[in-house]
Amino acid sequence: MNVTPTRVVRRLGLKRDHKIEIDPLLLDQEAQNLSIYDKPPTEVISLQEFEEFGRIRLKALRKLENLREKYNRGSNEFTEAFRKEVGSILPLFARKHTAENAARERRIDRISHFVLRMAFCSSAEQSRWFLQQEVDLFRLRFALETPESAMQFLRVNEFDLEAISPGEKRELASKLAAASNITEDKIEKTNFWRVKFVRALEAVRSRRVLVQGGYAYVTFNELANVVAMRLRMQISKAMAKEAMALGMLDEGERLIPLLRLMTKESTIAHSGPKNANEITPDQVDELAKTSFPPCMRQIHLRLRADHHLRHFARRQYGLFLKTAGMSLESSLAFFRHEFTKKIEPDKFNKEYAYNVRHMYGKEGGRREGQGMDCRQIVLGNAPAAQDCHGCPFKHCEPEHLAQKLEAMGLNKDDTKKAVTLAKMSQYDKACAKFFEAQHKMPEGALGQAITHPNKYFELSRQIIEGKRSRTGIETKVVELETKNGVKSEEHDDFGEEMEF
Known part of the structure; x- marks a missing residue:
């Protein structure tokens, strides 16, 4: 391979001036489809290959993550989808390579792993994501290997079996x-x-x-977990060392920007909108401030503070986000990002991802859920001391409600009016009062009560985007169209105010 000396990456072990002797055992390891990646490649590669291989593996890992969200892990559908979709990106992963290109595919596998290990070692959150994907990938690849090939891999890597x-x-x-x-x-x-x-x-x-x-x-099936545990420890320790070494690497104008671009593009590709109306995880904080009703805003603030939500809050908030335009992939990414600040990704996948998929009709009876209207929220399960779901106008004591509304930006006069309406059980009018104050509208300009959190959100976006006037919105009922074409209208029996 001919490359210009000034345009190469000397080695992926990070040290330029230290030559690593080729270990005879490494040659045997490189003849295996699987690897525990304990020895970085020492060959000279071009920057073009460095970037190309890294992006290929990153694409495969993102595809694997998406498949885990669509299918039950271990199912035949999951395995077949993995072989087809991930195997089309890196054939070695699904054993779809040929004997003629085996050496090349193994080389890409090893180099690409170490490229991404360098790219994702800079932060704990990125490291956790990369580590989880690599461990899950290894388990799948081990299961697809023949018993003879798997045992040869174990012998070469000196597993004490x-x-x-x-x-x-x-x-x-x-x-x-x-x-x-x-x-x-x-x-x-x-x-x-x-x-x-x-x-x-x-x-x-x-x-x-x-x-x-x-x-x-x-048994043989459990051997994958034995090896995966060693792999997890190996990668975790190595990434901690590489994070420190990366700061001393004199590559600020060449290598470091490439690595940062990969992680940045990974985030964008994972959470980017698929259409103009889709809500993505990176938009939620700003939308919560400007357009979420108080019931959803209080849940969002608790999620950001505690990195966890109890069952009823998860359902109330998750269905609201779904109806507002958040896709299944974005919803899983959003909740995983917060929950895994306290728990391991495996725990999230086992205990919480199912509920998110269930709301989107991908589990259980496969019926898609819709955002709860105000009647369902007010008359549903009342929140206990540790809960944050429900309607603040219904479930908060007047003093506590006043504190919440002021913390959300209302002045004392508007807060007093909203609390008074709440005391009279006119929760829909109290919410409309909050809406008018939040959007700096004249009193009564809204012209209707709020009967659905997603209606609140839609009206807010229309005002902020200039599609409706702040001085007077039409009083006709506004229909909410979800991405599934299901509409939610005001109930005829609400009349001037909502009776509870």
């Missing part, structure tokens, strides 16, 4: 069957390996393996 003998297997048959959820008649045909239990903590925690004498007895 010991296959148990047929005699020992017969002695432990009943215990192995009970722990692994395998019938005893199938134990004879199932291979088991003995590993130190600290290297199989995920399986031990889930009680999927037999633990005896300090060892865990794992």
